[in-house]
Amino acid sequence: MPEPSVTRKDERERQTSESRVGLGIDFHRLVEGRRLVIGGVEIPNTRGLAGHSDADVLIHAMCDSLLGAVGRGDIGTHFPDTDPRYRDISSLVLLEHVMRLLADDGWRVVNVDATVVAEEPKLTRHFAGMKAVLGGVLDLPSDRIGLKATTTEGMGAIGHGEGISAQCVCLIERALR
Numbered sequence: 001m002p003e004p005s006v007t008r009k010d011e012r013e014r015q016t017s018e019s020r021v022g023l024g025i026d027f028h029r030l031v032e033g034r035r036l037v038i039g040g041v042e043i044p045n046t047r048g049l050a051g052h053s054d055a056d057v058l059i060h061a062m063c064d065s066l067l068g069a070v071g072r073g074d075i076g077t078h079f080p081d082t083d084p085r086y087r088d089i090s091s092l093v094l095l096e097h098v099m100r101l102l103a104d105d106g107w108r109v110v111n112v113d114a115t116v117v118a119e120e121p122k123l124t125r126h127f128a129g130m131k132a133v134l135g136g137v138l139d140l141p142s143d144r145i146g147l148k149a150t151t152t153e154g155m156g157a158i159g160h161g162e163g164i165s166a167q168c169v170c171l172i173e174r175a176l177r
């Protein structure tokens with residue numbers, strides 16, 4: 001076998017920046033007597049998501065995608081749900097913490113793309129508000145924040161309104177010195 005003319009090490013040495021992708025998925029139950037907070041925005045609804053924090057399913061998926069991109073575990077390892085400090089905490093605080101972890105290692109977010117899976121309520125009209133709030137924490141303009149909503153066409157637990165799920169991918173980048 002001939003030696004490849006460009007080795008992977010050479011390739012890395014030529015690069016001026018490195019990038020990573022990450023994936024996050026989250027689920028929460030819908031229950032009576034809770035506020036519904038998604039993407040940092042409170043949404044009028046008869047039921048809200050159950051959880052130790054404010055149960056913001058979209059931000060949790062986003063945090064997991066960012067932590068996944070740098071191989072730093074998941075939201076549960078950083079913010080255990082047994083820790084009373086995180087009870088009913090705004091998930092925006094958790095996202096800010098994750099962003100600081102990344103920034104400390106020189107990472108910035110290129111873009112995020114997320115889908116919320118919910119039978120109800122309708123979320124589309126709240127996306128502009130969510131982008132404004134999330135963009136402030138992620139330091140991203142609205143065209144680098146993808147937000148979509150879909151249903152399961154009535155199938156399964158989410159289709160029966162038992163809960164809401166979210167998925168998020170991110171791309172992050174840092175300069176190589």
Ligand SMILES: [Zn+2]
Pocket residue numbers: 026027028051055056057060
């Ligand atoms: Zn969660």
